[in-house]
Amino acid sequence: MNIAKCLTVIDLLCAREFPVEHSTMEHGESGPGFHIAALQTSSDFCDDDGTEWEETAAQYEADRDGLAERLTGRWGPPQHFSLRSVFARTMEGERIEQPWAELSERVPDVQLWRAPVSDRWVALGVSHADKELPLQLLGIVTETDPP
DSSP states (O other): OOHHHHHHHHHHHHHSOOOSSOEEETTEEEETTEEEEEEEEOOOOTTOOSHHHHHHHHHHHHHHHHHHHHHHHHHOSOEEEEOHHHHHHHHTTOOOOTTHHHHHHHOSEEEEEEETTTTEEEEEEEOOSOTTSOOEEEEEEESSOOO
């Protein structure tokens, strides 16, 4: 993982305007009030016995933590925010604003900061959607408060 490149993407997302409608961008997707960037994406795990997935997941979490150290240097310690209850609430029919509803389907938890210059929320999480699909280290920037 190239930490400098990831930080550049996060800085870009903090400065970039949010689109009026859902759209794709060079690093991922955007919508009203949010950007979600794939900072790192693995290959799929269709033929894996689970070993490679476990090793890759551990590496992605270590990469997230390394990137989080740099963001902590800028903005102080992150909040640890679990999305498990958010996912349960969406399954019960509660309307949760984006990007939180979508993230809760893909990411079990995030490290979360409030960036002082842009006054936006910045989050890092590792997708764990399916053990056959690629893992992703996600960078999220949003103006929507966590639920």
